[in-house]
Amino acid sequence: xxxxxxxxxxxxxxxxxxxxxxxxxxxxxxxxxxxxxxxxxxxxxxxxxxxxxxxxxxxxxxxxxxxxxxxxxxxxxxxxxxxxxxxxxxxxxxxxxx
Numbered sequence: 460x461x462x463x464x465x466x467x468x469x470x471x472x473x474x475x476x477x478x479x480x481x482x483x484x485x486x487x488x489x490x491x492x493x494x495x496x497x498x499x500x501x502x503x504x505x506x507x508x509x510x511x512x513x514x515x516x517x518x519x520x521x522x523x524x525x526x527x528x529x530x531x532x533x534x535x536x537x538x539x540x541x542x543x544x545x546x547x548x549x550x551x552x553x554x555x556x557x
Contacts, residue, residue, distance in 0.1 A: 487521075488520075488521060488522070488523065489521065489522045489524075489525075490523065490524065491524065492524045492526075492552075492555075492556040493522050493524060493525045493526070494525075494526050494528065494548070494549065494552045495513075495525060495526070495527045495528070496528045496529075496530065496537055496538075496545055496548055496549075497513075497527070497528075497529060497530070497533065497535075497537060498529065498530045498531075498532070498533020498534045498535065498537045498540070499529050499530065499531050499532070499533065500532065500533060500534045501533065501534055501535045501537075502534065502535055503535060513527070526552065528548050530544060530545075
């Protein structure tokens with residue numbers, strides 16, 4: 460998927476995901492302990508099927524050792540909005556798993 464947008468005076472092209480190049484990974488399962496930190500107001504959740512995928516058991520079937528932490532007032536850039544809280548969550552996760 461290619462998305463074009465303008466940041467005056469420049470035009471940029473961003474490739475968000477090239478799913479075709481990732482097709483060989485479609486049945487892969489991530490076994491490593493993983494942490495997903497996101498905001499409850501993240502616009503990614505508005506993508507079709509995304510909220511269901513993240514909140515159902517579907518994501519957990521692909522990443523069984525996943526911890527999901529939501530920041531109630533966070534949007535897409537929680538690391539910028541709440542850096543201290545994000546750092547605390549990451550350090551706690553690393554202390555638990557290392």
